[in-house]
Amino acid sequence: xxxxxxxxxxxxxxxxxxxxxxxxxxxxxxxxxxxxxxxxxxxxxxxxxxxxxxxxxxxxxxxxxxxxxxxxxxxxxxxxxxxxxxxxxxxxxxxxxxxxxxxxxxxxxxxxxxxxxxxxxxxxxxxxxxxxxxxxxxxxxxxxxxxxxxxxxxxxxxxxxxxxxxxxxxxxxxxxxxxxxxxxxxxxxxxxxxxxxxxxxxxxxxxxxxxxxxxxxxxxxxxxxxxxxxxxxxxxxxxxxxxxxxxxxxxxxxxxxxxxxxxxxxxxxxxxxxxxxxxxxxxxxxxxxxxxxxxxxxxxxxxxxxxxxxxxxxxxxxxxxxxxxxxxxxxxxxxxxxxxxxxxxxxxxxxxxxxxxxxxxxxxxxxxxxxxxxxxxxxxxxxxxxxxxxxxxxxxxxxxxxxxxxxxxxxxxxxxxxxxxxxxxxxxxxxxxxxxxxxxxxxxxxxxxxxxx
Numbered sequence: 488x489x490x491x492x493x494x495x496x497x498x499x500x501x502x503x504x505x506x507x508x509x510x511x512x513x514x515x516x517x518x519x520x521x522x523x524x525x526x527x528x529x530x531x532x533x534x535x536x537x538x539x540x541x542x543x544x545x546x547x548x549x550x551x552x553x554x555x556x557x558x559x560x561x562x563x564x565x566x567x568x569x570x571x572x573x574x575x576x577x578x579x580x581x582x583x584x585x586x587x588x589x590x591x592x593x594x595x596x597x598x599x600x601x602x603x604x605x606x607x608x609x610x611x612x613x614x615x616x617x618x619x620x621x622x623x624x625x626x627x628x629x630x631x632x633x634x635x636x637x638x639x640x641x642x643x644x645x646x647x648x649x650x651x652x653x654x655x656x657x658x659x660x661x662x663x664x665x666x667x668x669x670x671x672x673x674x675x676x677x678x679x680x681x682x683x684x685x686x687x688x689x690x691x692x693x694x695x696x697x698x699x700x701x702x703x704x705x706x707x708x709x710x711x712x713x714x715x716x717x718x719x720x721x722x723x724x725x726x727x728x729x730x731x732x733x734x735x736x737x738x739x740x741x742x743x744x745x746x747x748x749x750x751x752x753x754x755x756x757x758x759x760x761x762x763x764x765x766x767x768x769x770x771x772x773x774x775x776x777x778x779x780x781x782x783x784x785x786x787x788x789x790x791x792x793x794x795x796x797x798x799x800x801x802x803x804x805x806x807x808x809x810x811x812x813x814x815x816x817x818x819x820x821x822x823x824x825x826x827x828x829x830x831x832x833x834x835x836x837x838x839x840x841x842x843x844x845x846x847x848x849x850x851x852x853x854x855x856x857x858x859x860x861x862x863x864x865x866x867x868x869x870x871x872x873x874x875x876x877x878x879x880x881x882x883x884x885x886x887x888x889x890x891x892x893x894x895x896x897x898x899x900x901x902x903x904x905x906x907x908x909x910x911x912x913x914x915x916x917x918x919x920x921x922x923x924x925x926x927x928x929x930x931x932x933x934x935x936x937x938x939x940x
Contacts, residue, residue, distance in 0.1 A: 650692035738771035742820035761867035
C-alpha cells in the first residue's frame with residue numbers, strides 16, 4: 488500500500504489537494520480492494536502484522552531458500568563477488584568509502600565452484616562470499632580468528648546472513664536478542680572484548696541491506712543512477728585488466744564513473760537503452776571536473792530535495808580516433824557489468840568503422856558517421872526490446888544481452904542502414920561555357936579572375 492493510499496484510507500488529505508474525486512465511488516472501491524488484499528495476505532499466512540519490520544524482511548529473504556541453486560564449474564573468467572554487503576545507497580556513500588578502506592587490496596577469489604543464488608526480491612544473481620573473504624573482513628575489525636571460524640563454520644559467512652540472524656534492530660535498548668542469537672550460532676556467548684566488534688559488524692550489515700532496499704523502493708525516473716561502491720568498482724577494474732590481456736588501459740579509454748554507474752543502473756532496472764555517444768565520457772575528463780551544480784527533485788513523499796551533482800560532461804568526438812576511443816569506453820563499461828563481453832562490442836565497433844572505410848561503388852558516397860550512428864541506435868532498440876527484464880548474467884553463465892547483440896548485428900534492418908547512399912547527380916561546378924560557378928570568381932575575388940556574363 489503506497490503512502491498516498493494510506494493517507495486516503497486515514498482521511499488525511501491535504502486541503503489544497505482535496506476534491507470530490509478523492510472519495511468517489513470508484514476510488515473507494517479501489518481502496519477497499521487494497522484493504523481486502525492485505526486481509527487476504529494475513530488470512531493466508533503470507534503477512535503477519537504482529538511481526539517487526541525486520542522479521543517480515545527476514546521472512547521474504549527466507550523465501551529465496553526455495554529457489555534453485557546452481558554451482559558454477561569450469562568458469563574461465565574470474566567474477567567479482569556480489570552479495571548483500573556490496574549494495575549501497577547515496578545516503579551511505581561516505582560511510583561505505585570509509586568501510587572500503589578496510590578491505591584488502593587484493594582482488595577477490597574466482598567464483599569457480601561457488602554457489603550462485605538468485606535474489607527473491609531483486610532477481611539479481613549473487614555469488615556467495617567464501618568464508619575466507621569474511622575472515623579477512625572480520626580480522627580487519629579486530630575479531631579473533633577463532634570467533635570468526637565459529638560464525639563461518641555454522642553458516643553465517645556473509646553480511647547478508649548476519650543482518651537477519653536476529654530480530655534485534657540497531658537502536659533498541661535491549662540487545663539481548665542479538666547476543667542470544669550469536670550464542671546459538673557460535674555455541675558460546677561472546678566475550679566482553681568481542682561484543683563491540685560484533686555490534687559493528689551487525690550494524691554495518693543491517694544498515695547496508697535496509698538502505699539498499701529503501702533506495703530501490705524510493706527510486707523514481709528522475710533519480711540519479713545509484714553509485715557503485717568504490718571497493719566493488721576497484722575490484723571489478725582490476726579483474727578486467729587481468730582478464731583482457733592486450734588491452735592497454737589509460738585514463739583516456741577508461742570509462743568515467745558516471746558512465747559505469749549509468750550502465751549498472753540499467754542492470755538494476757532490468758532494461759538497457761542506447762547511450763548517446765556524446766555521453767561516453769572518459770575518466771580523464773571526470774578527474775579534472777570540479778564544478779558542481781545544485782538541483783532540486785521530488786522525493787517519495789512529494790517534498791523537494793536538494794542535492795549537489797557534477798555538471799554534465801560531453802565527450803570529445805572530433806575525428807575518427809576520438810569516436811573510436813569513445814566506443815571502446817562503452818565496451819569496457821558494459822564488460823564491467825558482465826552483461827556484454829568486451830569482444831562482442833568491439834566486434835560491432837570494428838564493423839561500423841569497416842563500413843566507413845570501405846570504398847563505395849561508382850556513383851555512391853562513402854558511409855557517413857550519421858549512418859553509423861543510426862545503425863547503432865537501431866541495434867540497441869532491437870536488443871532492448873528483446874532483453875527487457877532479463878539483462879543480467881544467468882546462473883548458467885549465459886548473457887542474454889550479449890547473445891542478442893550477436894544476433895541483431897547481422898539483421899537486415901540494421902545492415903541496411905550501413906549501405907552506401909547514391910551520390911548527388913545533375914550538379915556541376917562549371918557553366919556551359921566551362922567557367923566556374925564561384926561567387927568569388929564572379930565578383931573578381933579570385934586572383935586574375937574576371938566575371939562572366
